[in-house]
Amino acid sequence: MGAGTWTVEQWKNYVDILALLRVNLFQIWSMAGILPVPFSPEDEAFLRRYPPVIDHAKQNHAMEVWIGECANNMCDKRDVPPSGQHIR
């Protein structure tokens, strides 16, 4: 998943672009529902990048932020171990 490789700064740049385009509603599909539990350290690191991005969108661009998630997303087991090579 490409967005999973983005750093917080890249996410903030992306939000800045959205603001430049006059976007005022930012919906993030974090895909948390398809992450198997317990979370791996990489998955945790991935999810922890969202709060500062959400704060940036709200505080600096007055955006409304929605977190999207499918109600029927489930992940029972991890078929492939996370590589972690893109996680910073």
Added chain:
Amino acid sequence: MLIVVDEFRDGFHSSSRTRGRDGPPPPNVSVGGQPLRYAMDQLAAFCRQSAQIEVRTSMEWTNSQGLAVLVGRSQAERYAPVVCKDIRWEDLGTEGFVLRTSNRGDAMLVIAAGATDVGTRHAVYALMCELDISRLPRTHFRISTAADFESPFNYLTFKFKPSARSQNGCGDVDG
């Protein structure tokens, strides 16, 4: 370059919420304070980085030479009343804005204003688009998706022509 703007109103709850819904907006969608300040900071940073020009922010314009950006309706009407005379602010709505240039003596005024704080913020960003933002320094913005930008603004290329009167067709306001 001088950016002339009213004092920021942190915590100000603008009535210009951009999405319709009953009730007052929650504090995190306040537009009059930090979001406008952030837009101003981005404009200033861009001008410093891309054009290497000095940027100052003030609540007063002193009829000096050079370029001054009047941000917001109150500053526009205060320092460029003639240019603003034909603006029907109420018709701009929540998100509408005016972007005009004008000469005043040896100074050039750029008016970036909306009827609301949301509109004014749009005006600041529109001004950035009117500037040649393709010259923005590369920001090491590399993402691994189908849309692979090298810079967040690389795909936008606009030319700013200070000599042009304005897109709205205003003229000089000498005197």
